[in-house]
Amino acid sequence: MKIAIIGCGKQSFKHISGIRSAAKETEIVVYDENLPSAEKLARTTNVQVADWQDILGDETVSGGIICTPTHTHTNISLDLMHSGKSVLCEKPLSHSKSSHIEIIEAEKRTGCKLVVGYIYRQSPRCGALKTFTTQGMLGDIFAAHFRVGGRGDHSAWKHRSVTGGGAINEMLVHMIDLAQWTLGPLDKISEAFSRNLRPERLIGGERIEQDVEDYIAIRATMKSGAEVWMEADLTTTGFTQHVELLGCNGNGFTSIVPHMPSFVFLK
Numbered sequence: 001m002k003i004a005i006i007g008c009g010k011q012s013f014k015h016i017s018g019i020r021s022a023a024k025e026t027e028i029v030v031y032d033e034n035l036p037s038a039e040k041l042a043r044t045t046n047v048q049v050a051d052w053q054d055i056l057g058d059e060t061v062s063g064g065i066i067c068t069p070t071h072t073h074t075n076i077s078l079d080l081m082h083s084g085k086s087v088l089c090e091k092p093l094s095h096s097k098s099s100h101i102e103i104i105e106a107e108k109r110t111g112c113k114l115v116v117g118y119i120y121r122q123s124p125r126c127g128a129l130k131t132f133t134t135q136g137m138l139g140d141i142f143a144a145h146f147r148v149g150g151r152g153d154h155s156a157w158k159h160r161s162v163t164g165g166g167a168i169n170e171m172l173v174h175m176i177d178l179a180q181w182t183l184g185p186l187d188k189i190s191e192a193f194s195r196n197l198r199p200e201r202l203i204g205g206e207r208i209e210q211d212v213e214d215y216i217a218i219r220a221t222m223k224s225g226a227e228v229w230m231e232a233d234l235t236t237t238g239f240t241q242h243v244e245l246l247g248c249n250g251n252g253f254t255s256i257v258p259h260m261p262s263f264v265f266l267k
Contacts, residue, residue, distance in 0.1 A: 001023065001026045001027070001062050001063070002026070002027040002028075002029065002058070002060045002061045002062060003019060003026055003027070003028050003029075003061070003062070003063050003064070003065060004028075004029050004030070004031060004050065004055045004061050004063070004064045004065070004085075005028060005029070005030045005031070005047075005064070005065045005067060006030075006031050006032075006052075006055075006064055006065065006066050006067065006068055006076055006080075007031075007032055007066065007067035007068035007069075008030055008031075008032040008034070008037040008038045008040070008041040008067070009032075009037070009067060009155060010154060010155070011067040011090060012030065012041055012065075012067045013041070013044070013045065015065050015067065015088075016028060016041075016045045016047065028045075028047040028048075029047060029048045029049070029050035029055065029061070030042055030047055030048070030049055030050065031049070031050050031051070031052050031055055033052075035049075056079060056080070056083040056085075057083070059084070061085055062085060062086065063080075063085050063086040063087065063088065063113075064076070064080040064085050064086075064087055064088075065087075065088045065089075066080075066087065066088070066089040066090055067090050068090075069157045069158075069163040069164055069165075070092060070094070070095050070163070070164025070165075070169050071095050071162070071163055071164040073089055073090075073092075073093060073094050073095070073099075073103075074094045074095070074099040074102065074103060076089075077089055077093070077094075077103050077106070077114065078102070078103065078106050080112075081103075081106045081107060081110045081112040081114070082106065082110060084110065084112065085112060086112045086113040086114065086115075087112065087113070087114045087115070088115050088116075088117060089114070089115070089116055089117065090116075090117045091116050091117050091118055091169075091173050091174065091177070092116070092164075092169050092173045093116045095164050095169075118173075118174060118177040118178070118181075119174075120174055120177070120178045120181075120241075120256065121177070121178070121181055123256045125254040125255065125256060125262050126178065126182070126243065126254060126256070128254070128262070129182065129243060129245065129252050129254045129262070129264075130181065130182045132252055132264055133182055133183070133245060133247070133252070136249075137249065137250065137264070137266065138245060138247030138248075138249055138250045138251065138252055138264070138266075139247040139248030139249030139250065140224075140225075140226075140247060140248045141183055141224065141226045141245050141246065141247045142225070142226055142227065142246060142247065142248065143226060143227050143228070143245075143246040144179065144182075144183065144226055144227075144228045144229070144243070144244060144245045144246065145228070145229045145230075145231070145242075145243070145244045146175035146178055146179050146228065146229070146230045146231070146242075146243050147175070147230075147231045147232070147240070147241065147242050147243075148171045148172075148174055148175055148231075148232050148240070148241040149171070149231075149232065149233045149234075149235070149236030149239065149240045149241070150170075150171060150233075150234060150236055150239045150240075151234065151235070151236055151237055151238070151239070152170075152201065152214060152234030152235070153201060153202065153203055153234075154203070155203065156201075156203050156204075156206075156208050158170055158234070159201055159203075159208060159210040159211075159212060159214070159234070160208075160210070160211060160212065161211050161212050165212050166212030166213050166214070166216075166234075167212070167213050167214050167215060167216045167232045167233050167234045168194075168213060168216050168232070170232075170234060171216075171232035171233065171234065172216050172218070172230060172232035174232075175230045175231075175232060176230060178243065179220070179222070179228055179230060180222075182243070182245070183222045183224055183226055183228065183245075184222055184223055184224050185222065185223045186220055186221075186222055186223070186228075187220075187221045187222055187223045188220065188221050189218050189219070189220045190219050190220065190221060191218065191219040192216070192217070192218045192219075193215075193216070193217045193218075194213040194215070194216045194217075195213060195214070195215045195216075196210060196211070196212065196213055196214060196215075197214050197215050197233075197235055198210060198214055198235060199211075214233060214234040214235050215232075215233040215234075215235060216231070216232050216233070217229065217230070217231045217232075218230050218231075239257065240255075240257060240260075241255050241256050241257055242254065242255040242257070242260060243255070249266060249267055250264060250265050250266035250267055251264070251265055252264040252265075
């Protein structure tokens with residue numbers, strides 16, 4: 001295969017590593033409208049820089065991985081699929097419901113495959129806890145807590161509304177997806193608490209003004225009846241994440257953070 005990576009920031013390195021561990025013979029090309037970023041990634045990972053129009057016109061490129069700010073996802077996804085290429089897009093898929101529908105319709109029309117990078121589904125720990133739940137070992141789940149926190153401060157666009165930044169798009173979407181994957185569809189959100197706790201940020205030695213939320217907590221009810229709290233932030237010094245489920249027959253806890261425990265207690 002030949003895969004194009006669009007956007008050469010932090011996530012692009014992880015995708016290249018993942019591709020090479022899964023399929024070593026895959027050819028990788030990279031593109032970024034900021035050419036120095038693409039050239040730096042190419043030098044560091046020994047891949048080739050490509051022009052955007054050349055990627056779209058190259059029939060040997062079978063798919064594209066989108067690692068760009070949220071507000072660019074729609075147009076890039078559409079361009080890739082209309083040129084016959086499948087898409088792996090970093091979350092969230094788009095910045096509006098109408099754009100999301102447009103992308104899904106393009107997937108149906110073109111026959112290309114579209115996947116969004118909700119990576120917590122791939123965690124063996126989260127998968128094990130889901131199995132305990134779906135097999136009924138914990139009994140009916142009546143309450144749950146999903147939390148994720150990171151420090152932010154890596155890229156300025158993640159802290160600005162015009163580029164789709166904020167704790168909701170960057171972090172909370174993962175927990176909403178994980179909650180629905182584990183417990184079934186969400187019914188309603190009854191409470192939401194959102195704050196911009198650190199309106200000034202130091203990123204790459206430059207002070208920027210943050211105009212998005214860096215802390216968000218919501219209370220939701222799943223269609224199963226479970227009451228769920230989801231919490232996300234861009235203020236935690238060290239990355240943290242966990243899931244806790246409370247069931248009629250027991251409770252379970254897990255995290256993708258290596259030093260945090262995973263356990264199930266049954267009555």
